[in-house]
Amino acid sequence: MTRPLSNDLRKRVVDAIAAGESCRSVASRFGIAVSSAVKWSQRYRSSGSVAPGKMGGHRKRVLEPYRTFIAERIHQTPHLSLHALKEELAARGVKVSHDTVWQFLRREGLRFKKNTVRP
Structure with a gap:
């Protein structure tokens, strides 16, 4: 599993989208996927943070x-x-x-x- 991209990059992408630039142009400028730009901006609008969510982990054994x-x-x-x-x-x-x-x-x-x- 790869590690998440830095919060600095995420913040710059979200700031560019908030400034009025399209997700596609921001994604091509920063070299990320369009879906990442969209998801990061959605996360920022809903939670106010660009930090990634929890990744991976172990499931507790039910039995x-x-x-x-x-x-x-x-x-x-x-x-x-x-x-x-x-x-x-x-x-x-x-x-x-x-x-x-x-x-x-x-x-x-x-x-x-x-x-x-x-x-």
Whole structure:
């Protein structure tokens, strides 16, 4: 991911647009995309700042607080299906897809085999 352009450049672009110059001419003069000039001027009009918004970051894992519950349920009922586990979580107020449950189980190293006899 690239880093945002400087606030100084953003401010100069917004000042030129506020002075009456078109977004296209300002964009070509400063060597930026027209969409950037438009978005920066919109941001300045709405918030009064040209600073960029938050970029990137990490998403909080939804099922992490329920790790002990999931581990207990798997050990109590080894033949429990992903969809059944998803329904039990939904009863607790956690709305997730079965893929989210599957990824959580794989990441935590919890076995989820219905038939442990077969390889």
